Amino acid sequence: MSTSININLKHFAYQYCGVILAVLLLCGQSLVSADEYHYNNILIGDRSSGMGGAYTAISEDPSGLYYNPAGIVYASGNNLSGSMNSYHNTSTTYKDVLGGNQDWERKSSSILPNFFGIIQALGEGKLGFSYAVTDDTLEDQDQTFTNILTSLGVADTFKINFNNQDTTFLLGPSYAKKIADDLSIGITLYSYFRDQERILNLLLTYPSGDYDWTNQYLHIKEFGLAPVLGAMWSPFDKVSLGMTIRKTVLLDSKTTLQNICRGAVGSSCSSATVTESTVTSDEKLLYPLTMSFGAAYFVSNALLVSGDFSYYFGAGDGLSEKVATWNMAAGIEYYLNPDWALRGGFFTNNANTNELQSGITTYNQPEHVDLYGGSFSVSHFSKSSSITLGVSLSMGDGKAQLISNTATLQDTEMFSSTIFMSASYSY
Amino acid sequence: MYRHFMAIGFIAMLMAYATHSWAEADSKFRQRVHQQSQQDYGENDIKAEIRLGKAISAKIFGKYPRLDDQELTRYVTLVGMSLALHGNRTELEYHFAVLDTDHVNAYSAPGGYIFVTKGALELMKDEAELAAVLAHEIAHVTERHIVKELGIRSKDASTTGSIGQLLGGAGGSANIAFSQVVEKATQILFEAGFHRQDELDADRIGTLLLATVGYDPLSLQRYLKKVHAHKDEYAQSINTTHPPSQQRVEKLAQLIQDEKLNSGEYSVAQLRFAERVNFN
Amino acid sequence: MLLKGLGILGIWLLLALLPVITQASETLYVQSVKAKLLSSPSFQADTIEVISKGAAIEVVESQQRWIKVNYQDKSGWINKLLVASKPPLNKVTLLEDQPVSQDARRRASSVATSAAARGLSAEDRARLNIKNEFDYAALSQMESLMIEESEVWEFLNEGIGK
Numbered sequence: 001m002s003t004s005i006n007i008n009l010k011h012f013a014y015q016y017c018g019v020i021l022a023v024l025l026l027c028g029q030s031l032v033s034a035d036e037y038h039y040n041n042i043l044i045g046d047r048s049s050g051m052g053g054a055y056t057a058i059s060e061d062p063s064g065l066y067y068n069p070a071g072i073v074y075a076s077g078n079n080l081s082g083s084m085n086s087y088h089n090t091s092t093t094y095k096d097v098l099g100g101n102q103d104w105e106r107k108s109s110s111i112l113p114n115f116f117g118i119i120q121a122l123g124e125g126k127l128g129f130s131y132a133v134t135d136d137t138l139e140d141q142d143q144t145f146t147n148i149l150t151s152l153g154v155a156d157t158f159k160i161n162f163n164n165q166d167t168t169f170l171l172g173p174s175y176a177k178k179i180a181d182d183l184s185i186g187i188t189l190y191s192y193f194r195d196q197e198r199i200l201n202l203l204l205t206y207p208s209g210d211y212d213w214t215n216q217y218l219h220i221k222e223f224g225l226a227p228v229l230g231a232m233w234s235p236f237d238k239v240s241l242g243m244t245i246r247k248t249v250l251l252d253s254k255t256t257l258q259n260i261c262r263g264a265v266g267s268s269c270s271s272a273t274v275t276e277s278t279v280t281s282d283e284k285l286l287y288p289l290t291m292s293f294g295a296a297y298f299v300s301n302a303l304l305v306s307g308d309f310s311y312y313f314g315a316g317d318g319l320s321e322k323v324a325t326w327n328m329a330a331g332i333e334y335y336l337n338p339d340w341a342l343r344g345g346f347f348t349n350n351a352n353t354n355e356l357q358s359g360i361t362t363y364n365q366p367e368h369v370d371l372y373g374g375s376f377s378v379s380h381f382s383k384s385s386s387i388t389l390g391v392s393l394s395m396g397d398g399k400a401q402l403i404s405n406t407a408t409l410q411d412t413e414m415f416s417s418t419i420f421m422s423a424s425y426s427y
Numbered sequence: 428m429y430r431h432f433m434a435i436g437f438i439a440m441l442m443a444y445a446t447h448s449w450a451e452a453d454s455k456f457r458q459r460v461h462q463q464s465q466q467d468y469g470e471n472d473i474k475a476e477i478r479l480g481k482a483i484s485a486k487i488f489g490k491y492p493r494l495d496d497q498e499l500t501r502y503v504t505l506v507g508m509s510l511a512l513h514g515n516r517t518e519l520e521y522h523f524a525v526l527d528t529d530h531v532n533a534y535s536a537p538g539g540y541i542f543v544t545k546g547a548l549e550l551m552k553d554e555a556e557l558a559a560v561l562a563h564e565i566a567h568v569t570e571r572h573i574v575k576e577l578g579i580r581s582k583d584a585s586t587t588g589s590i591g592q593l594l595g596g597a598g599g600s601a602n603i604a605f606s607q608v609v610e611k612a613t614q615i616l617f618e619a620g621f622h623r624q625d626e627l628d629a630d631r632i633g634t635l636l637l638a639t640v641g642y643d644p645l646s647l648q649r650y651l652k653k654v655h656a657h658k659d660e661y662a663q664s665i666n667t668t669h670p671p672s673q674q675r676v677e678k679l680a681q682l683i684q685d686e687k688l689n690s691g692e693y694s695v696a697q698l699r700f701a702e703r704v705n706f707n
Numbered sequence: 708m709l710l711k712g713l714g715i716l717g718i719w720l721l722l723a724l725l726p727v728i729t730q731a732s733e734t735l736y737v738q739s740v741k742a743k744l745l746s747s748p749s750f751q752a753d754t755i756e757v758i759s760k761g762a763a764i765e766v767v768e769s770q771q772r773w774i775k776v777n778y779q780d781k782s783g784w785i786n787k788l789l790v791a792s793k794p795p796l797n798k799v800t801l802l803e804d805q806p807v808s809q810d811a812r813r814r815a816s817s818v819a820t821s822a823a824a825r826g827l828s829a830e831d832r833a834r835l836n837i838k839n840e841f842d843y844a845a846l847s848q849m850e851s852l853m854i855e856e857s858e859v860w861e862f863l864n865e866g867i868g869k
Contacts, residue, residue, distance in 0.1 A: 298456045338464035382583055383580075440720070493845040512859060519798075641863075641867035661709055
């Protein structure tokens, strides 16, 4: 059943890649969903999402359970709850990759409730509980191309059926307490869950009657802990500074990769009859230590400005290496009147990979696309609750090296949009 | 070029913040506009308060019967309303009544219902002392001591509120039965008493109200000393429900000195009091 | 590139100005029926003017119990107890303020219906008198005494003479 733990699954997958094709998402780095290269894919929370996620120095409501638990001591009222639902879309376009001149686009679209949290007073501090979906991909593509140039000649048809679901979510309690007049600390003990299931089916048919067929099934299940430790300090009136440290540590991981193929003449799938092989692994990925710093200026009771900076250390090595990177966010909240408020923000979503090098015999480099985004939301308040409607967009371009064992780079564009609706309620 | 602009701008901002005089942090800067207005008391909240006040008043009457003296009640009401018009909650209809008991005490219920006992009236010697006691009770109402202690508010019946409840997943908010709230309030009035600070605040604000209207601001202190000296059992109820007279008298002395209330001309309307208040 | 740089510079400068922009002066409203504008922060001071309920005044200086304000074209001191940051409300009353006598239990009045909707009808209240816990009849009598504001002012001036 399971082979040596030291097998690097991605390396294994390369051997089974149909080299014929210009596009193979199952090759090498595409074994991971594009989302694993970024840390800031989905903004979490009611108020924070409108402000670009620049929330480390604010965090005074259920959204704070994710951003900086130390902030929840400043939550007003004894009991609070918050929730968020989003419609999340991403699209990644690899240019001129099919037959040398056609674009390949990967699209993901999902509707999900991606945050829920409650805060309650407990003793001298505050107790909280929340769950957050930090990543969600749902790709579902069925396409047929005709007359595609491959290394074995022109193919009649090229069919792809691709289904990829990858969800990461956090769930756990929080506790925070004031340790001095203007200083508080807090901790959120999240359990980390990730489940990815990917099915890829490729078929190439040739005028001669020959055909090449590959079917790949991948299932990754991860479980771990993702604690967040936070502190918040108010050195002056109207100013708040926040800091957090967080890291995901996997306790259990199970990966299954199953390959079935039947090769055409000259294909890298050497068997002319259907063959199957399955590999499993318990290897646990390493996730980086992340430190975030935030500053917020409560200019008046109607205007709030805030900025965040996060640094992600490097982690792992080889093909699953994550390179150190950083992100920044800035947000503003403005009340038009006691019933309506507007929020806006900017944020970055940088890749945790190296910039690709071209013209050198460097193969199989993971893609590198840095994204920049903005968000905007409108909130309506009533006596005990508020509802928010907002949108967040991010885009960027970079490079990818999709074709395994070749040096060519492809221009890559990414675009992501989220429409969200959230509510908070105090009782 | 671009970097120069960034640098200039960043340094300008740092300079501005470094030279700005930063105040020490107070806890209120985080409050946003909607939270402030959430804390404001709207018409529906006041209606909820009046509803509660009526029930508490009925309970007070259940314990001590109402003294049915039209003239006396009218007189007490006139004194009380003179004070209430100078208070900061003029949206309430204040009502006054005398309780037929020899116990020396006065009560107030949310919504503007003020009571003073026959025993207390017998201990007073002029109108200023009556005004002092009524001013203290009115202060409990204007400062919303019971309303704040019991969290009396109207419910959020708005659409946003309903959606928020639905999405927020928090279904039933704590719905305390009305009768329980009435119980708690009467317990405060008859047994436990208000918080010490609330009582001292009522003393202070009551005295300032007297000064604003023109009654002798020293009268509350005078009256308290009399009650303290009055050793019989009927005066005991004041001592269980209020802070020790000693402390109250001391605090009032401090206030009188701070605001120089012992100089200037004030009225006590002794004659009028003697005419209207006699139980013989 | 230049435009982007100027834009960023503009943002930094705006941030720099934030602490200054938001120093606005406060407006307060008189809550009591009448409030005296005094010449100095003391109860013995002379009255400059008598201001009515609802008037807006602008804060110039703030002390522990007194504030210096501008009202129309005059400037003086007012006691903090008499003002608040929101305009005062008009009289608030409940429907069932009508006094209910014992006979009312026979009449299906709109008062009784709405009171019933609130959970405790007048008839129920009248019945509760039996237990001696609640005396709503006495409450009705207490509420039935209404005095005109003009009579109160007359009474006050007679006794205080100010």
